[in-house]
Amino acid sequence: MNWEARADLVVVGTGVAGLTAALRARELGLRTLVVTKDSAGAGNTAWAQGGVAVVRDDEHDDGDSVQRHAADTRTAGAGLCDEDAVRAILADGAAAVERLRAAGARFDLAGAALARTREGGHTAFRVIHAGGDATGAEVQRALSSAVGADGIPVLERHCVVEPVRDESGALAGVLALDEHGNPGVLRAPAVLLATGGLGQLYAATTNPEVATGDGIALALRAGATVADLEFVQFHPTVLHTPGAARGRRPLITEAVRGEGAVLLDVRGERIMAGAHPQADLAPRDVVSAEINRRLGETGAEHVLLDATGIDGFAARFPTVHASCLRAGIDPVREPIPVTSAAHYACGGVVTDVEGRTGVAGLYAAGEVARTGLHGANRLASNSLLEGLVVGARAAEAVARDLARGAAVRRPVLVPVPAAAVVDRDLLQRTLSRHAGIGRSAEGLAEARIALDQAGVVRPLRTREAVEDASLALTAQALLTAAEARTESRGSHRRRDHPEIDDVRWRRSIALRLDVSGWLFRTDREPVRSVA
Incomplete structure (x- = not known):
């Protein structure tokens, strides 16, 4: 091996879960090292548009509650959500958002209160957002800035290859390649996988190029269990660009439909009217399946999202507006051609709500993990929330586990x-x-x-x-x-x-x-x- 580094905790990934964990671990006095195979901001978090689904005590719709949010989550999850995980994670949501705001995140306001919107599957306006439709970018900015201010080292362009073990077989860190391909070892008694999703399994996805399922493979090779991998959520509305071969497609956030946009087929007929009680705000699996069915009927390559009735569209959805203009579409005056694409992995590495896997010393949080929150289909905007909550909880679990006597081991x-x-x-x-x-x-x-x-x-x-x-x-x-x-x-x-x-x-x-x-x-x- 050509190089080596040591830490109490190695965090693999620089999205919301990984950076939240790194910040909390530093607060708890752990020597923490963050490693990412690309630049620090290259993951899925920065692309998240919609927001953070959360019920806050002082600002919520009449009748809304954490229990109602949990009921919406279970409905979307189609019978496979873990009840305890849903309750625990959603109950911590408001506190997690306040920690994020304390770290510098700036959410959109409606007067003195946080602005809220509604997305598919939600029965209330409880999705807070930033920059209109740039919530993930703001979350990434705030957490990256906080990590930098705390002096937490981040190894960019270092690709983790394999877990490594000591002579007893215990986890002792990870093998990695630097940007020149030189192998080295990051020695640590605790490793947190926060590597994001697996969208690059598919030709069309909302995920960036780095989303190649690395954490799933690393966990399997470490001896951990994965579950619910068959549940890949396809986002119903990504911008259709004729002739695009493969790769990341621009997302048209579900909040556009939350503000009143409707789906039409190429004949101009409403797609979701009568297909579900919540119509265009039905859960994503329902909308994607209905779009797929209508494409089969019409033989078209796309359907249409009519957002022309939304006042102030460009100000409310600047990211979507810019993406459409680049494709030669003016969403203020004409419907947006959309189709579905691979978006989010509901399953992943099996963990508890504190990020522990079945392998001592190995933890996972964020999209790579399967806590039981999402079940068979993720409720919109529960993902950033899960990363914030479980990222912090995982750091606290590592601190407690290391306090029992684990030390930095010498890898074989x-x-x-x-x-x-x-x-x-x-x-x-x-x-x-x-x-x-x-x-x-x-x-x-x-x-x-x-x-x-x-x-x-x-x-x-x-x-x-x-x-x-x-x-x-x-x-x-x-x-x-x-x-x-x-x-x-x-x-x-x-x-x-x-x-x-x-x-x-x-x-x-x-x-x-x-x-x-x-x-x-x-x-x-x-x-x-x-x-």
Whole structure:
């Protein structure tokens, strides 16, 4: 190994969960090191538009409450939310927002109060926002500034490859590559994964290029369990740009519909009228599925979002307005062409509400984690809230666990590992075709076979190789779960099993890797893997 660094806690990722954890860990006296494979602001957080869903004691709609927010969350989660996790995380929301404001975040105001909007699945106006539709960018700015002011070291352009262990097998840190590809070790008794999502599994996504499922793969290789990976939320409204091959698509925040915009098909007919009691503000899985159905009927590539009736659109939604103008569309005067794209991973590394995984010393928070808050479909704007709450709780859990006597261990150094990788374009086309909104046993099996046949084992000596290996393993785990769940629930839709089956499937599907590197359903037989 060419280099080494030591800490009490290594945080992998610089989004809302990771930086919140780093700040809280520093407050608790922990030597904390943050590492990210790109620049500090390159993750998903900065792209979040809508806001933070929270019920505050002194500012809320008449009749709204944390309990009502929890009920909306459970409804969206389609029977798979963990009741205790929902209660615990949402109850801490208001305090987490106040900590964020104390760190310098500036939210939009309506007079002296925080401005609130409503998004899909919410029965009240409880989503606070910043910069109109730039909440994530403001959260990222505030947390990054606070981390810098606290002097917390951030290693940019350092790609984490593998967990490392000591002679007893205990977690001892992570193996990483610097920006020149030189391997080194970050030694620590505690590692927090806050790596974000897996949107780059798909050809069209709202996620940036860094969202390659790295945390899922790292956790699996460390021996942790993942669950609910089949529940990938597709955002109903991203800007349709003709001829776009693959990559991140501009998001049209759900708050646009919260302010009165409606979805139309290319014939000008309302899409959601009569399709759901909440019409255009139905949960995202419902809206995405209905859009997909209408596209099949009309043969069109997109539907239309008519926001021409919103007064002051450019001021309220400056990010969306600018994206539309760049594409040659004036949303003030004409409907916006939109379609759905992969947006958010509802599942991930199984943790408790304090970020602990089943592996001692390994923690996870944010989109990479599966706390049980989201169930089968995330309620809009619960994601930033979860990152704020669980990020802080994870730091506190690390401090308590280390106080019991864990020390920085000497890792057993191993060569840079090798793993199966798949051509990224092939992988994205395969997942988009067979593991998108409409799935079937035949298509999922075809996808698994295609990835198996395309896999090539290569040493993980570059960031690209690490990402491709993460995508390959995460894709196989997702396909395994999607094949097993023979029903349609939340954001998982099976054409061959269109109904919910509460008798068999009101539970999560959990996976891990065994010692031979095979994916294993914890309640069933081992299944094939590219690991």
